[in-house]
Amino acid sequence: MKKLLNQPDTLLTESLQGFAIAHADIVIAETSPRFVRRKHIANHPKVALVSGGGAGHEPLHAGFVGQGMLDAACPGQVFTSPTPDQMLAAAESVENGAGVLFIVKNYAGDVMNFEIAAEMLEAENATVLVADDVSLPADHSTGRRGVAGTLIVEKIVGAAAEQGRDLAACKALGEKVCRQTASMGLALSSCTVPEVGKPTFTIADNEVEMGVGIHGERGRDIVPMASAETLVQQLTETIDRDLSPQAGQKILLHINGLGATPLMELYLVFDIAAKYWQQKGIEIHRSLVGNYTTSLDMIGCSVTVTLLDEELIALWDAPVHTAALRWGC
Amino acid sequence: MKKLLNQPDTLLTESLQGFAIAHADIVIAETSPRFVRRKHIANHPKVALVSGGGAGHEPLHAGFVGQGMLDAACPGQVFTSPTPDQMLAAAESVENGAGVLFIVKNYAGDVMNFEIAAEMLEAENATVLVADDVSLPADHSTGRRGVAGTLIVEKIVGAAAEQGRDLAACKALGEKVCRQTASMGLALSSCTVPEVGKPTFTIADNEVEMGVGIHGERGRDIVPMASAETLVQQLTETIDRDLSPQAGQKILLHINGLGATPLMELYLVFDIAAKYWQQKGIEIHRSLVGNYTTSLDMIGCSVTVTLLDEELIALWDAPVHTAALRWGC
Missing domain, CATH: 3.40.50.10440 (Dihydroxyacetone kinase; domain 1)
Structure with missing residues (x-):
């Protein structure tokens, strides 16, 4: 470690x-x-x-x-x-x-x-x-x-x-x-808890933990390593089935890094997820990309969607002044 | 990879x-x-x-x-x-x-x-x-x-x-x-350029690359792995010698993550660096902690100090609206 x-x-x-x-x-x-x-x-x-x-x-x-x-x-x-x-x-x-x-x-x-x-x-x-x-x-x-x-x-x-x-x-x-709101994540690596000193779980070089939790808990299953397109689609399809947004729906799309994923890759994930919903006629009305809900040094990401209406948009846009989110003040 | x-x-x-x-x-x-x-x-x-x-x-x-x-x-x-x-x-x-x-x-x-x-x-x-x-x-x-x-x-x-x-x-x-302005970084790991597919450099488990560049270039030397206190002090002392701030000087202290370092550790680094200068009578007047100038998935950080005066403080505080820095608008 x-x-x-x-x-x-x-x-x-x-x-x-x-x-x-x-x-x-x-x-x-x-x-x-x-x-x-x-x-x-x-x-x-x-x-x-x-x-x-x-x-x-x-x-x-x-x-x-x-x-x-x-x-x-x-x-x-x-x-x-x-x-x-x-x-x-x-x-x-x-x-x-x-x-x-x-x-x-x-x-x-x-x-x-x-x-x-x-x-x-x-x-x-x-x-x-x-x-x-x-x-x-x-x-x-x-x-x-x-x-x-x-x-x-x-x-x-x-x-x-x-x-x-x-x-x-x-x-x-x-x-x-x-x-x-619905979320789902995947991990390419485990995280290492400082007090433990070794990875929480092991995962092979050719495997991905699909549906991982933010403490490294097991999710749905282990899937073969694949292209970002293939992996992210498993997240977007599961979220889509859960929320069932209709064409014309405005959404907030949040791509969250789990700690050790470069921002360049998170924007690639955003691109894949955004296009998935845009092709269904969903409007990516607000977005948030970055490391916000991390799992120490885990490599991976999650996709979160919130169905928006005028009330939620106004409240999302309202001024906020915190260490990690800040706008309007 | x-x-x-x-x-x-x-x-x-x-x-x-x-x-x-x-x-x-x-x-x-x-x-x-x-x-x-x-x-x-x-x-x-x-x-x-x-x-x-x-x-x-x-x-x-x-x-x-x-x-x-x-x-x-x-x-x-x-x-x-x-x-x-x-x-x-x-x-x-x-x-x-x-x-x-x-x-x-x-x-x-x-x-x-x-x-x-x-x-x-x-x-x-x-x-x-x-x-x-x-x-x-x-x-x-x-x-x-x-x-x-x-x-x-x-x-x-x-x-x-x-x-x-x-x-x-x-x-x-x-x-x-x-x-x-003066900066210096250290790395606990290399980064991996996607087109290359393997780490840019190798570094042993008990070594740290001191003075690393943001592409993984060699800096000053390789030092033994040690506590954050010991490692960060090598950054703060080098910066302090270069800028020679006097007691009462206001500074901007920026701790930058190189890509794969948990925010929790970056704030620990901030704590060490802030106290180093506070003990010399320097005022930590503005701060910035996070992944801003990264090196793909490198584990490590850098410390940056800017000597502030009233002109620079006012310009730092002025409204900004970009993807990664936003305040006042």
Whole structure:
């Protein structure tokens, strides 16, 4: 394992220290318990958005804390759920009279810990569960996993909260975005968790992990290495079957790098996916290409589609000022 | 070699097609000859900024085309200079009465081809040569290489051009930023050029390439693998000796990923570098952390420092709207 670090067990702390210095105009990083919150809390009641999850997916979630998106995020250790006391402290620090909306990726540990935090929190609160990974069937025993679609939920609901929507409306909006969002990924390599020091899984030079999760979990199956066209089509077809967009539908197309994939290749993947839907008469109305929901140093990518309407377009376009997404301010 | 591509020789074309679809609101990609230009040319005379270089460094340079930064960029094949006819066509397409400033990284092929294009261009023009890699001595036979400091020159001069400064003033400003900017990188792995199919260089598991160039060129020497603290200090000390900032100096600190380094590690590198200068009484006044001047899939990073004054801070903060850098609009 060759990584830029001092000790595996200090990586998260030191990385968050750097993050807090680099973005001192946007965030404050608390250490005991550990969470990142906006530097400037709204001076009027506003639904507070709190998310979190294991580290290793940077910039998700701390990179999305700031005006127009999250109010706070709780990082756990690499690929490990944060604890309820982190979530509770984060929620209490940003709640200012309009309640808390927890945005939770569907993993057993995250779900359980956020449930405990929600019960402990005295303020009014609600939860949106993100489960956008369509590589698994909708009736999978533990449900579908939450992957790169999460940031789209956070961006759109973040904009609505900023505009003053109440807790019930924010929750309903988040669930609407979830229904209209589907993702699927593939990996050419495993990632290596620093504390473990060796790849999480092995994959042959002539194989691709299709439907991979963002922690390297197995997805649908292993397929032969092939051209990008052939591989990406397996992602787009699965997403298309799930969302069934009709001709004329406007979509947000998000190509996410899993950490070690060159941007040049991600734009090639975008080209393939965009043309797949354009040929069906779908309009690529908004786009996002880059490393946003990563899996440490994994080589691979995911494709995410959100079906847009005028409401979602306006909220996606609304000003946002975070470390990783910024426009309009 | 496992990469997401169809054929190595179609990667650049297909990737640029995806780029043009994803950022159709900002850019237009021309194909014969190949260059990327702003969609909206200023309707008043404005110095046109044109850059370019081999592909494989994405988002540099096409990702920096747009309001407040470049007017056009010419991508060559991977790690290969674009040709003079690309540069000439790009310059002619964006020149609108105030002349053209070429921003050129110091590599023999780029320098020669931009010189030919400059001679062929009928419009008034000038060139800023970027040579910020201080891993080589200032009197190196071919001069120092242009690396991650290039985007800082492009951002600051781009803002000045947008504000109406004339060609001579833009060139002088660019040269000032170059004098006040220093970079140095290290690599834990080689990159793999798609057309070649195998790593550009070999490096042992217990070795680090110190002072690496953005094409995998040798820098200063090979050093033993060590903690991030030990490795990054070799970068910060070399930069510090070159720029000799005094206590109280404000700096822009840019940590650049070379392509396959997790963001979590880049923020750890930022933490180490920031504290190095903070302990000397230097103020980390602006920051930029991420993959901006990459070397395909190389694992590694570079540190760049620019000495700031009020003029440069205002120009850095000025609005920019490109695929890869965006704020204030």
